Amino acid sequence: xAGSLTHARRSPSLSQAIRPSFLLPSxxxxxxxxxxCGAEQDSGLARVRRTGELRWxxxxxxxxPYAMEDPDAPGGMRGFEVELAEALARELGVRARFVxxxxxxxxxxxERGSFDVALNGLEVTPSRSGRILxxxxxxxxxxxxxxxxxxxxxxxxxxxxxxxxxTLANSLAWDLLRRSGVEAVPYEGVEEPYIDLEQGxxxxxxxxxxxxxxxxxxxxxxxxxxxxxxxxxxxAVRPGEExxxxxxxxxxxxxARSGELRAIFQRWGIDNAEQQRMVDWTDAQSREVLAPAQxxxxxxxxxxxxxxxxxxxxxxxxxxxxxxxxxxxxxxxTRLYGPGWAARLSTGYxxxxxxxxxxxxxxxxxxGLAGVLRLDPISAAILGLGLNYAAYESEVYRAGVxxxxxxxxxxAMALGMPLRLALRRVILPQAFRVAxxxxxxxxxxxxxxxxxxxxxxxxxxxxxxxxxxxxVRSWLIPGALCALMYLAMSYPLSRLARHLExxxxxx
Amino acid sequence: xxxxxxxxxxxxxxxxxxxxxxxxSPGEVTALVGPSGGGKSTLLRCLNGLESFDAGVVRVGPxxxxxxxxxxxxxxxRRIRRRVGFVFQQWHLFAHRTALGNVTxxxxxxxxxxxxxxxxxxxxxxxxxxxxxxxxxxPSELSGGxxxxxxxxxxxxxxxxxxxxxxxxxxxxxxxxxxLIDLLEQLLADGLTLVAVTHExxxxxxxxxxxxxxxxxHIIEEGPPARVLANPHHERTRAFLGLGRVPALRTxxx
Numbered sequence: 001x002a003g004s005l006t007h008a009r010r011s012p013s014l015s016q017a018i019r020p021s022f023l024l025p026s027x028x029x030x031x032x033x034x035x036x037c038g039a040e041q042d043s044g045l046a047r048v049r050r051t052g053e054l055r056w057x058x059x060x061x062x063x064x065p066y067a068m069e070d071p072d073a074p075g076g077m078r079g080f081e082v083e084l085a086e087a088l089a090r091e092l093g094v095r096a097r098f099v100x101x102x103x104x105x106x107x108x109x110x111e112r113g114s115f116d117v118a119l120n121g122l123e124v125t126p127s128r129s130g131r132i133l134x135x136x137x138x139x140x141x142x143x144x145x146x147x148x149x150x151x152x153x154x155x156x157x158x159x160x161x162x163x164x165x166x167t168l169a170n171s172l173a174w175d176l177l178r179r180s181g182v183e184a185v186p187y188e189g190v191e192e193p194y195i196d197l198e199q200g201x202x203x204x205x206x207x208x209x210x211x212x213x214x215x216x217x218x219x220x221x222x223x224x225x226x227x228x229x230x231x232x233x234x235x236a237v238r239p240g241e242e243x244x245x246x247x248x249x250x251x252x253x254x255x256a257r258s259g260e261l262r263a264i265f266q267r268w269g270i271d272n273a274e275q276q277r278m279v280d281w282t283d284a285q286s287r288e289v290l291a292p293a294q295x296x297x298x299x300x301x302x303x304x305x306x307x308x309x310x311x312x313x314x315x316x317x318x319x320x321x322x323x324x325x326x327x328x329x330x331x332x333x334t335r336l337y338g339p340g341w342a343a344r345l346s347t348g349y350x351x352x353x354x355x356x357x358x359x360x361x362x363x364x365x366x367x368g369l370a371g372v373l374r375l376d377p378i379s380a381a382i383l384g385l386g387l388n389y390a391a392y393e394s395e396v397y398r399a400g401v402x403x404x405x406x407x408x409x410x411x412a413m414a415l416g417m418p419l420r421l422a423l424r425r426v427i428l429p430q431a432f433r434v435a436x437x438x439x440x441x442x443x444x445x446x447x448x449x450x451x452x453x454x455x456x457x458x459x460x461x462x463x464x465x466x467x468x469x470x471x472v473r474s475w476l477i478p479g480a481l482c483a484l485m486y487l488a489m490s491y492p493l494s495r496l497a498r499h500l501e502x503x504x505x506x507x
Numbered sequence: 508x509x510x511x512x513x514x515x516x517x518x519x520x521x522x523x524x525x526x527x528x529x530x531x532s533p534g535e536v537t538a539l540v541g542p543s544g545g546g547k548s549t550l551l552r553c554l555n556g557l558e559s560f561d562a563g564v565v566r567v568g569p570x571x572x573x574x575x576x577x578x579x580x581x582x583x584x585r586r587i588r589r590r591v592g593f594v595f596q597q598w599h600l601f602a603h604r605t606a607l608g609n610v611t612x613x614x615x616x617x618x619x620x621x622x623x624x625x626x627x628x629x630x631x632x633x634x635x636x637x638x639x640x641x642x643x644x645x646p647s648e649l650s651g652g653x654x655x656x657x658x659x660x661x662x663x664x665x666x667x668x669x670x671x672x673x674x675x676x677x678x679x680x681x682x683x684x685x686x687l688i689d690l691l692e693q694l695l696a697d698g699l700t701l702v703a704v705t706h707e708x709x710x711x712x713x714x715x716x717x718x719x720x721x722x723x724x725h726i727i728e729e730g731p732p733a734r735v736l737a738n739p740h741h742e743r744t745r746a747f748l749g750l751g752r753v754p755a756l757r758t759x760x761x
Contacts, residue, residue, distance in 0.1 A: 407599035414557060414593040415613035415665060416585045419578070425616055429603050 044241025045092075048116055054089040054096050057110060058120035059103035063190060064214055065268040066121050067098070080268040081119055084138060087260055088235075091251035104169065104188060104466065107132055108475070110236055116244065118236040121208065123172040125231075129290050131473045133239055135248045136286045137232030138261065140274045143173050144212040145225040147204045148197065154204050157182065157228055163203040166193035166457065170470045172231040173206040185377075185457045186467065190215050192367060196457065197222060199370045201377065210270050230274075232289060249286075256281070298477050302468055306478075309464035310485045316381045316450045316460060317489075321443050323386030328393025333423060335394070336401055346394070353391035359452050361388055366456040381453035385446065392442055400435035401427055440497030444490045461485055508533045508669055508700050509554055509591070514563035515724075516549060523549050524560065525724040531669065536701045538711035538732065541721035542747050547704040550721065551671050554702065555591040556584040567591060567669075589617065592662030596674040598654045600646040606633060606657045607642040610664045617665070625664075632660040636690060652683045656690070663694070670694075672703040676710050688713050708736060708748070720744045 048054055058067040058081060067079035077098050089096035099115040106118040110132060123141075124134055147154035154160060160182045167173040169186030177184035185202050187193045193205040194216045205216060209227065216222055235252075237245045255261045256278045265271035334346040353361065362384040366375065375383065404427050412422035451462035459467070465482035469475045514527040524546045531537055531554075539547040552558035553565055556577045565572040567587045577584055601609050610629035614620040620628075633642050636656035646654055655675065662670060675691075676684050684707060691714055695701060705711055711718055711732050718735040720728040720743075728741045739745045 405599070407595060407597060408601065410557060411595060411599035411601065414555060414588055414595075415661070416589040416617045417613065418585060421616055425612060426601055426603075433603070 044116065044238060044244030045247050046243075048092060048094055048244060052094050054085065054092060054094050054117065055099050055115040056085045056096060056117050056119045057099045057101040057106055057115035058118070059106070060100055061189065062103055062120055065210065065270060080264050080270065081121070083264045083267070084255075084261070085119055087255050087264070088248060088251045091254055092247055107236065107470075110238055113238070116237075117248070121210070121233050122236050123208070123231050124234050124289055125170075125172050125175055126291075127170075127175075127470050127473055128236070131239075131470075133237040133242065133245045134234040134290050135237065135245050136252055136281050136283075137234045137289065138252055138256075138278065139233040139265070139270075140277060141231055141233065142209040142227035143176060143206055143229040143231060144209045144216075144227050145204055145206050146194070146197065146212055146216045146222050147225050148200070149221055149223045151203070154225055156225060157206075160204055164201070166196055166202040166205045167207055168193075169463070169467060171208075172229075173208070176229060177206055186454070186459060186463065187457050188455055192455075192457070194219055194222065195367050195370060199374055201374070213270075234290070249283075252278075253281070298468070298472055298481075302472075302478075303481075305468070306461070306464055306481055306485065309459055309461045310489070312378070312458060313447065313450050313460040313486075314489060316378065316385065316453055316458065317443065317447045319382035320385035320389055320446060320450070323382065324389035324393045324442075324446075325439070327386065327390035329397050329428070331390060331394035332397035332401060335398060337419060337423070350391045350394055353388050354395075358385065358388045358449065359455060362453060362456055377453070377456050377458045380456055381450070381458050384456075385450060385453065389442060389446055393439065396435045396438040396442065397431060399438070400431035400433075403434045404430045436500045437497050440493055440500065444493050444497075447486060447490050447493075508535075508568070509702075510564075510566040511550075511554070512564050512566070514550070514553060514560055514565065516553065516558070516560040516562075518549075522724050524553070527563070527724075527726060529719065529726065529729075531700060531702055533668070533700050534695075534698055536695060536714055536716045537703070538715035538718045539702065539704045539721060540706070540708075540711060540718055540747075541727075545721040546724045547721050548673055551673055551702060551704050554669075554671055555588050555593055556580070557593065585617075589665055590667055591669045591671060592665060592667035594655070594658050594662050594670065594672045594675060596677060598646075598658040598678075600649075600654055600657055600661070602646050605643050605645055606638060606649065606653075606660075609646070609657055610660045613661070614664050629660070629664060632663055633657070635663075635693075636660045651678050652680070652686070655679065655687070659690070659694075667699075669700040669702065672701065674704055674706065676705060676707040684709065712736060720747070722747070 042050060060067060060069050060077065062068070065080050067077055067081045070076035070078040082098070085096040085098070101109045101114060103120060106120060106122065107128065109115065110118045122128065124137060128134070145154075145157065157177075157180045160180070163182055164185050165177050165182045166185045166187055167177055168190070169188065174184055174186065185193075185196075187196075190207070190211045193202065193207065196202050197205045197216075198219060198221050204225065205212075206228065207216065208231070212224070217224060235248055237248065252261075261278060262271050262275055265275055331346045331349060335343045335350075338346065362380070365373070365384045365387075366377070366380040408426055408430065409422055412426040413419070417425065450460055453460060454463035461482055465478045468478040472478065509531040511527050511529045514524055515522070516524040527546075527550060539551060541547055549558055553560050553572075554567075556572055559575060559577045561574050563574070567590060570583045570587050572580060572584065572587065601612060604612060607626065607629050610632055611622070611625040614625045614628065615622060630639065630642060633639055636659055638653060638656050638660070641649060641653060644653075646657070649657065655678070659670075675687060679687060688710060691701065695714075701714070703710070703714075715732050718728075718730060718732045719726050720735065720739075720741065722743050728735055728739060728744045735744065736748065739748060
């Protein structure tokens with residue numbers, strides 16, 4: 001009954017139950033219920049029927065052919081899963097309502113009750129089976145390996161031992177890659193791995209055939225190596241809502257037998273002979289496919305991976321700061337003392353990098369400019385965050401420089417110092433003293449912002465936590481460990497900042 | 508040493524200096540006096556390129572400052588500044604450097620002097636201004652009078668031929684003024700040229716060889732202090748000095 005605490009509802013039968021003769025047993029029953037699962041609530045199916053809606057969670061960013069925004073009908077959705085959701089809702093006698101949710105957090109969002117089911121190319125993996133309920137599968141897909149056309153050495157997974165192979169994090173392909181002894185590189189979108197394959201930043205990409213067909217195979221530089229396994233898409237239901245799962249199983253069987261399911265697949269060009277198995281699918285097959293694997297544990301291996309990820313976080317943060325500090329100083333000084341055009345350029349830089357999301361900047365730097373600037377993920381992460389933080393640093397230093405009395409510069413100039421020398425010897429040392437607490441503060445913020453670089457396939461601390469949380473089917477220990485490691489890095493910095501502030505007040 | 512010719516400057520449309528002509532000869536001690544807003548400090552700041560001007564020229568030795576942005580005049584301005592030291596009204600000591608550090612900063616980084624030599628000479632200068640015991644103190648730990656002495660030593664460390672002082676007595680306790688005058692007399696014995704903006708008539712009387720009176724951007728009177736201060740020709744000088752105080756000044760000078 002996990003998850004029921006998060007959306008306890010007032011029971012409609014509670015007031016009827018409270019009558020003198022029933023009071024004691026009722027209270028006891030209520031207490032037992034409260035201790036068991038928080039409070040009584042609608043079961044899954046009853047809730048769907050009562051609200052008249054089947055709320056299905058998916059990520060429109062997943063794109064064609066799953067579920068995406070309809071370019072012809074703003075606000076509307078299209079995709080084979082949109083049609084599937086509508087057919088299933090019709091079978092249940094309700095309306096389907098799409099709920100947008102980031103793909104990587106579909107399962108946690110389902111658990112906390114953001115929607116009734118997750119229906120978005122969710123592959124049946126042992127770790128997911130242990131955490132949530134799956135309906136019978138609705139689609140059988142192939143795991144398709146792609147490599148560069150000019151790279152004939154890639155003949156299969158065996159030929160890729162120790163090589164970087166891209167895929168979606170926590171997907172079936174991800175599990176397979178990690179078992180195969182290759183270096184699995186996690187991505188959060190379907191297009192990015194293929195861009196990186198073209199750029200040579202990964203050696204191969206392993207993804208579901210639907211994705212490969214749409215996003216990989218059309219690229220002229222890439223070729224299909226082959227299919228290395230198959231898997232199933234199924235609908236995820238909250239644990240404890242077996243009645244909803246059974247209703248959906250029935251609905252799925254009905255639309256499979258009526259031919260509607262394959263008709264949907266045909267409309268979206270993803271139908272093949274394999275899908276006939278969906279028609280004759282049995283509960284026994286479901287039990288076999290959906291059997292959860294044994295839960296992985298937080299072993300020493302996980303600790304080592306966490307430490308490595310913390311190292312990546314530290315490397316990216318320190319590298320970005322080392323870049324941001326001199327660049328920030330240059331920007332601040334240019335803005336304050338440079339010629340008009342340079343000062344305007346510097347102001348423009350600050351406004352641009354401070355005024356647009358760093359996530360977008362990382363995307364542009366890593367994927368957008370890949371044709372002219374081929375950076376490896378770590379370098380791109382350091383450069384991207386460094387360029388972004390330079391904008392913030394420049395404002396901290398500008399404030400620091402402005403805090404130095406004007407007479408200091410005049411005094412230096414009156415001694416015959418050129419401007420540069422006066423800035424270096426007189427103004428900056430004093431400005432740094434003022435700016436230091438702000439710089440330390442920014443560095444702590446940077447430590448945490450560095451988690452954004454997971455969008456360009458860098459596995460840092462936060463990404464490691466989400467990967468591990470899926471593996472061990474709990475957020476508790478990985479989350480606590482992740483928080484502890486961030487604290488272990490940021491707390492000494494806070495202390496340093498306080499120490500510097502205290503020294504400044506004395507000085 | 509310094510020649511000023513037809514120097515004019517406007518500030519926000521208002522004339523501050525209008526056609527100033529003046530010569531500051533080697534070894535001469537000039538007191539710039541006059542009412543507030545008369546242009547004294549502006550003239551002083553024009554003499555070493557701290558302030559730009561709109562017309563005329565300022566000649567310092569072989570170098571000539573011309574109208575327009577001073578920063579665009581580059582190396583020439585820096586050469587002038589090395590020959591013409593400046594002591595600010597509020598001293599502006601480098602807050603992050605000790606007394607000795609303030610004095611050695613420019614010799615080391617502008618002249619390229621080695622640290623041992625700069626330190627030795629810096630200590631000698633601090634001794635000259637009576638601050639040997641304070642060389643490790645930071646400006647925030649020094650009294651106003653001490654800060655001024657460090658500022659003088661800092662300017663002298665560049666071995667200037669001319670020293671410009673902006674209101675040297677205004678931030679001093681009255682009893683310190685005598686000590687400053689004594690110190691400057693001692694320094695002038697070494698042949699230094701001094702130009703000081705001052706409101707302190709005693710300073711002008713005891714130290715200056717010449718007084719320039721500025722009013723409304725013009726030099727309205729010029730001459731030896733005994734004559735200008737005791738018997739001003741110009742009505743405005745009389746008004747500025749205050750008629751009642753003229754006899755008292757005469758007694759003081761006698």
